Amino acid sequence: MTPRPLVLSLAVAGVLGLAPVASAATLTTDTRCYQERGEVVLRGEGYAPNSTVTVMRDGAALGAAPTEADGTFQRKFTTPALTGVREAVYSLTATDQQQNAATTRYRSTKVFADFNPGSGNPRRLRVRFTVNGFGLARAHASVYLHYVRKGSSHVTRTIRLGTARGTCGVIRQTKLRRLFPFAPSRGTWILQFDTFRRYERATSKRTTPWVRKPVEVFTRKR
Numbered sequence: 001m002t003p004r005p006l007v008l009s010l011a012v013a014g015v016l017g018l019a020p021v022a023s024a025a026t027l028t029t030d031t032r033c034y035q036e037r038g039e040v041v042l043r044g045e046g047y048a049p050n051s052t053v054t055v056m057r058d059g060a061a062l063g064a065a066p067t068e069a070d071g072t073f074q075r076k077f078t079t080p081a082l083t084g085v086r087e088a089v090y091s092l093t094a095t096d097q098q099q100n101a102a103t104t105r106y107r108s109t110k111v112f113a114d115f116n117p118g119s120g121n122p123r124r125l126r127v128r129f130t131v132n133g134f135g136l137a138r139a140h141a142s143v144y145l146h147y148v149r150k151g152s153s154h155v156t157r158t159i160r161l162g163t164a165r166g167t168c169g170v171i172r173q174t175k176l177r178r179l180f181p182f183a184p185s186r187g188t189w190i191l192q193f194d195t196f197r198r199y200e201r202a203t204s205k206r207t208t209p210w211v212r213k214p215v216e217v218f219t220r221k222r
Contacts, residue, residue, distance in 0.1 A: 025102040027094055033107040033168040035136055035209075036082045040106060047071045047096045056093045067096065079108045086110045086132045087168055109133040109168035113193035113211035115179060122217050125179040129161050134195055135169020137208040143171060146199040147180065150188035150214065155199035157182055164195075169209070184217045191215055 030041035047053055047067045055062040055075055065075040073094075082088055087109045095101040111133035117125070134143050143161045148154070159181055162171050180189075194202055194210035202210035 025094070025096070025100040027092060027102040027104040029092075029104060029106045032139075033109055033133075033136060034079050035133060036079060036108050036110055038079055038108070040077055040079050042075045042077070042092060042094070042104075044073045044094050044102065045071060046102070047073060047094075047100050048098045051096045051098065053094045053096045056095075058091055062092075065094075079106075082108060082110055086112055087170070107167050109136070111136070111209045111211060113213065120179075122179055122184060122215060126176050127179045128176055129171065129174040131161065131164065131169075131171045131193060131211075133168055134164040134171070134193075134209045135166065137195065139169070140164065141169055141195040142197070143193060143195060144197055146192040146194070147182075147184075148190045148192060148199065148201075149185075150190055153201065158197065158199060160197075161193075179215070180217075186217050189215045189217060 024046040026045050028043050030043070034040055042055065044053060044065075044067075049067060049069050049071050051067045053065050053067055053073050053075075055065065055077075062077060063075065065073045067073045079090070087107060089105055089107050091103060091105050093101060093103045109132055113129070113131045113134075115127040115129045117127060129145070131143055135141055141164045143164050145159050145161055146155045147157045149156065161174055164171055191213045192199070192202055192210065193213070194206075195208050202212060
């Protein structure tokens with residue numbers, strides 16, 4: 001009856017021989033959230049040296065990248081514009097020629113600020129403010145709203161709307177409050193949303209998120 005242990009040990013050896021080797025590959029992106037159409041930097045480690053890695057985004061081919069002698073690679077690409085949503089999550093997978101693979105995810109957001117309802121008598125209108133993408137520069141950023149008359153370099157009033165939460169920095173809805181916390185004069189007012197307590201006119205050179213929204217204040221006829 002000695003053959004039975006021998007057959008068993010051979011079977012076990014066969015199973016062990018077929019067991020796949022676990023991949024040590026890892027993927028990371030250079031930040032946690034990106035503005036739509038922003039540049040994403042993807043880095044990989046633990047891949048086959050001097051090989052080629054194929055990158056997929058949500059199952060669709062994104063491109064390829066060569067690995068270095070130490071098994072690392074880097075690839076840059078532009079994240080797409082968002083349509084119909086303010087924030088999205090994407091899945092990235094990178095696989096080399098030896099089938100070493102790893103997966104990671106990243107978020108993309110619109111930089112957005114508005115209030116609702118969007119019409120009414122601005123001197124009496126009560127609204128809820130919403131912002132998206134105000135955590136791109138730093139997590140848990142405070143969001144401020146500056147009131148400036150069009151053409152003026154001086155702020156009339158600044159209020160704090162709250163803290164931008166989540167990966168990309170969102171205030172889904174503030175409490176109901178007056179659109180103007182003072183009696184605005186007739187004309188065009190600029191409502192500047194940003195993450196700086198001190199007002200400075202935002203331009204395209206600024207690297208932190210901001211939104212400038214004009215509001216017209218009319219004199220109602222009797």
